[in-house]
Amino acid sequence: MTSTGRPHTAEQWRVYLAGYSADFFRVADADRLDRLGEERRASGWLGFDGAGEDALAAVEERLGVALPPGYRAFLEASDGWLEMGPFVWTMRTTADVGWLRDLEPDMCDAGDEDDELMARALLVSADADACYWLLDPEDVSDDGEWAAYDWASWYPGLGDRHDSFADLVAAERASFEELNARDGRALEPAGAAELVAEGRRMALQGDAEGAAGRFEAAARKGSGAGRYLAVVVAAFLDPDVHHRIRNDVLGHPHVVEAVGAGRVRAELVPLLLRREPGEWARRLVTQTVGEPGEVPGLPDPPEFAAALEEARELTRGGDAGEAWSVVAAAVPGWHSDDPLRIAPLTLLTDPVLSPLVTAERAAWIVTTPRGDGH
Template sequence: MASSGRPRTAEQWRAHLTEYSADFLRVADADQRRELGDERVASGWLGFAGASPAALAAAEQRLGVGLPPGYRAFLQASDGWLEMSPFVWTMRTTADVGWLRDLEPEMIGAGDEDDELMARALLVSADADACFWLLDPGDVNDEGEWAAYVWASWYPGLGDRHDSFADLVAAERESFEELSARDGQAVEPDGAEEPVAEGRRLAAPGDTARQ
């Protein structure tokens, strides 16, 4: 892991996402399981095959910029994702990740203090509950990571600043665990090790393509 303990490489992302998949499926209700489908529930993997080098290169050429390393590694582990947080149901892929100004132009020019950031932000989330996950190419740390934010209709502006995409994912996972606990559901019950290990096996390189 990186110094922050967050996933940075594709292998680290696979391990992190496999554990998150197992956590989510342990507390998913019948409707969520039905929407995911029997095959995906049985696999224990909420993602897809990892993006190929060609797909990543094509996305970066289309965007005109190299993607931050942690987010790029996430796409290498899974090109898209389902149920990333309680309010984000799908993540964009290398084929449809893009600039907020192009994908949601009505969000730009509202006249508030976040306009400049919103106008340059990369939109990485897709289907969601009135919110967007954004990466800011104008705020880059020494490791090349872009600052990350959530814009949501229930905030007065952008939410908290996160140092990277991985930090945003970690914060949203904490929210998922807190919401599950309030619902009286144990996210990590005893006996969870075996399904997590099986999920790791299925998510190994070469196996993700069958999910």
């Protein structure tokens, strides 16, 4: 493997692709497995026989250029591929890999700044969902690798630049893993609970960034609790968290199932409806976690609840500055024995107190040690 852990030789590609095949067959849904057929399912291999030296030499002669070593080794390991990722279903072989300008000439005359690159790019993907994998023969590294791009109809232009074909494959594999985890089909579920527990400890210590990293890692392993708690952290740091509530929580039944519909209604739905008050948002909430209505928040510890009531009275009396002082003094003492509670979300949802919580104050709350972490 290279220093980045990417395959470079044909043998390394065989090992890497065998692992990718195993991952795919472990989590693929019935429809995708049926399309592959019984023989493929029995073999557990998404590739083909590797290209021999004669075939590799012939394609290089046809193209008029030596292929980058990593991509050449890929073809040597498997001349073509099925199901490279969520949006790329087959890869071209030595028989049909070619220049984009020859295979898809309309793509090279779109009238934008990418035309020059597109006109010289090598097209290595075949069947895909409105996207193309491209290698740039004029952007070559010291070790001979060509830069790689993914052009997709949903991008404003070319996607991210990758240093090599292997890096592009690795990025697609990471996307495949994350999309499956979001749907509750984790590739490596072991260790998710430990990551959630570690993230909670870090959250209570005020390490919001570290906690978010642990929760996201647990989410990639399929943990609904991890994904939920990652959104809770984001609620204090991201003014646009309503997008994540909609997409990462309400959009994934395994997340709601893991934490309970009542918790979602009490803690996150108010934030969503504040930013997206339209009827469609209420319908989404009703369809996924039930009618929003007036849902009581989850109970806070008595001393914290008493401080919040004092702050409400001060706010109603017009003394917002003193009200915030009371709240700020109470935050370090907030605690909960509930393993899915890591911060006082009440402060973001309470109709009286939430106007006191500016973006800076919200970030302060989640980065201040609380309760057991104090």
